[in-house]
Amino acid sequence: MAHTYHYATVSEALDELNENGFTHDFNINEKDIVSHPENYEIVHIYRYEGDSSPDDEATVYGIKSIKNGKKGVFVTGFSANSESEAAKILIDLSIKRSR
Numbered sequence: 001m002a003h004t005y006h007y008a009t010v011s012e013a014l015d016e017l018n019e020n021g022f023t024h025d026f027n028i029n030e031k032d033i034v035s036h037p038e039n040y041e042i043v044h045i046y047r048y049e050g051d052s053s054p055d056d057e058a059t060v061y062g063i064k065s066i067k068n069g070k071k072g073v074f075v076t077g078f079s080a081n082s083e084s085e086a087a088k089i090l091i092d093l094s095i096k097r098s099r
Helices: 010-019 030-035 085-098
Strands: 003-005 040-048 058-065 071-077
Touching: 010 040, 010 058, 010 071, 030 085, 040 085, 071 085
Parallel strands: 003 040
Antiparallel strands: 040 058, 058 071
16 A cells, blocks of 8 residues: 655655655656556655646555565646656556555
């Protein structure tokens, strides 16, 4: 089950995840998740809501490979045009894992 954390900024969340070994950038390596989503689990979720604009909203996912233990992050915004194929898969993963 994923843990939800609250930080003042997305940068704080990324820094702490990095300190905890979440060093792989799944945004750059999106194909890893898209090709084999069943090999990953979401272990941390951080949702950041900006004070003034919906464009400031973001989610930081701490993701771990079930197969090899590789840990990394994926950051996505909430606007409709910011959702990549991997972001859509992560939404499905978070729903499946929380049941």
